[in-house]
Amino acid sequence: MNSENFVSSLREFLNHSPTPFHAVRSMQARLDEAGFEALDERQVWQLEPNQGYYVIRNGSSIVAFRTGAGSAVDKGVRMVGAHTDSPCLKLKPQPDIHRHGAYQWGAEVYGGALLNPWFDRDLSLAGRVVYLDNNDITGKALIDFRRPVATVPSLAIHLDREANNARSINAQKDLPAVVLLPGEGEKKSVKAVLLAELERVNPELAAKDVLDFEMSLYDSQPAAIVGLEGDLLASARLDNLLSCYVGLRALLDMEQGQAALLVCNDHEEVGSMSAEGAQGPLLTSILRRWLGDGDYHRAMAGSMMVSADNAHAIHPNFADRHDENHGPRINQGPVIKVNNNQRYATNSVTSAFYRRLSGSLGLPCQTFVVRSDMACGSTIGPLTAANLGIKTLDIGVPQWGMHSIRETAGVKDCVNLYLVLKLFFASPELP
Incomplete structure (x- = not known):
């Protein structure tokens, strides 16, 4: 073969x-x-x-x-x-967080994830959306943004001098992902974001409302062959x-x-x-x-x-x-x-x-x-x-x-x- x-x-x-x-x-x-x-x-x-x-x-x-x-x-x-x-980070049912000029998504840790590598990655979003169409019929669709839409930034070493020695991760406080820096007074919602993406990718569905979703953040870096001899697969x-x-x-x-x-x-x-x-x-x-x-x-x-x-x-x-x-x-x-x-x-x-x-x-x-x-x-x-x-x-x-x-x-x-x-x-x- x-x-x-x-x-x-x-x-x-x-x-x-x-x-x-x-x-x-x-x-x-x-x-x-x-x-x-x-x-x-x-x-x-x-x-x-x-x-x-x-x-x-x-x-x-x-x-x-x-x-x-x-x-x-x-x-x-x-x-x-x-x-x-x-193991991954899955959006919570109501993930929208607006604080200090940033729009973030709150996420729940799924499975026994190794959390440190999730910081400073170019994260995308994918999953299943349940929507209501213009005829008030419920439908299901898969969404994959296939582009970086979020990141979980690390705290600078200058503000956490012990980060390399004894840093622990609080999944509730440390893992909300930054999605956008909205204008003053501007409010975003994940359901609006998902509806817009659904309309962009699948306009024929005629979706008018997002009823619910199961969405996961993921690393947008594609799988690669690595090593001097190309003998390793990283993904x-x-x-x-x-x-x-x-x-x-x-x-x-x-x-x-x-x-x-x-x-x-x-x-x-x-x-x-x-x-x-x-x-x-x-x-x-x-x-x-x-x-x-x-x-x-x-x-x-x-x-x-x-x-x-x-x-x-x-x-x-x-x-x-x-x-x-x-x-x-x-x-x-x-x-x-x-x-x-x-x-x-x-x-x-x-x-x-x-x-x-x-x-x-x-x-x-x-x-x-x-x-x-x-x-x-x-x-x-x-x-x-x-x-x-x-x-x-x-x-x-x-x-x-x-x-x-x-x-x-x-x-x-x-x-x-x-x-x-x-x-x-x-x-x-x-x-």
Whole structure:
């Protein structure tokens, strides 16, 4: 395969997916182009063998699957899971702040964001707007300003001499973003700003009022290839849009015949407890409708899930934050994530199966275990394993700067994971 084209397409996907809503829309466009059929959960489904289908819930989660040529009940379903959300700053319902000659937006921290890198960035705004049109009909639309419209300025070192030694961030006081320096007595509102942008970009909608919104600030700097040898990928939202894209490409490019599925859930960064999150009924509901209630449990007993979520690469400046035998390196292969306390769902059977697939392609993989004196994060892997009763592997591309506004991963690792997942989807046997 052409690695350069693969990574170029990945960068395009990242640049056009500033929110889960936009990420799902980007994936939907690729599925439509590949001939997948959209399914409506409110309608009766008539599924055909060896066909591709997808279901979208809330506009922010998506499940795409191939029915396969044979019996999914007898042969099992090969599944890959990822998540569409990333830590960020989301506008509050009433974000407008006017003080000291500045118009600002108040924002709530979503997920476990690394906050320091949000200062002094060229921030744009994107998300979903619910509007009322000239016929008093309610509609929904996605908005992406695609240009810098805000910034969170740092306080000068002269006014905070201890900033480099002991500065903490108060999310309420320190993070409102500056949007405009309005004229004396001029008042702005975010709803007016959104309505104006909606009219500019989509005048055919005839929107007359913004009823509500879910908007996120994001770094307007596009994804880039960095490093002297061009071996690193730097971008916002690599955790976990990278896995969404890799899983989607693997599903689209797989050798057809086996039953295969990709699920990309929203709300992983805040616990997955929602109608479209991994703790919700989305995936179970779709599988039951596809396989039939009577055969669902038989099918799950012979199926396997690969939960793909990025891993912590060893940081050359902070090597002591890793277990001495488990410091994954960037571009040395995807990382099998292990935790005996079930924060990851990997076991020896699923790990060995991945190693066999990877080895058959001559590709490397690595292992991560958190230090015994540090808390371990988690993924949708254990949640999905518990909900479905399915064998599960947790794996991910190693990266630096996880949950920062800009993260870094290895180009080779992205391609490596894609090749193994494509083989996994087509594998005639599962463990």
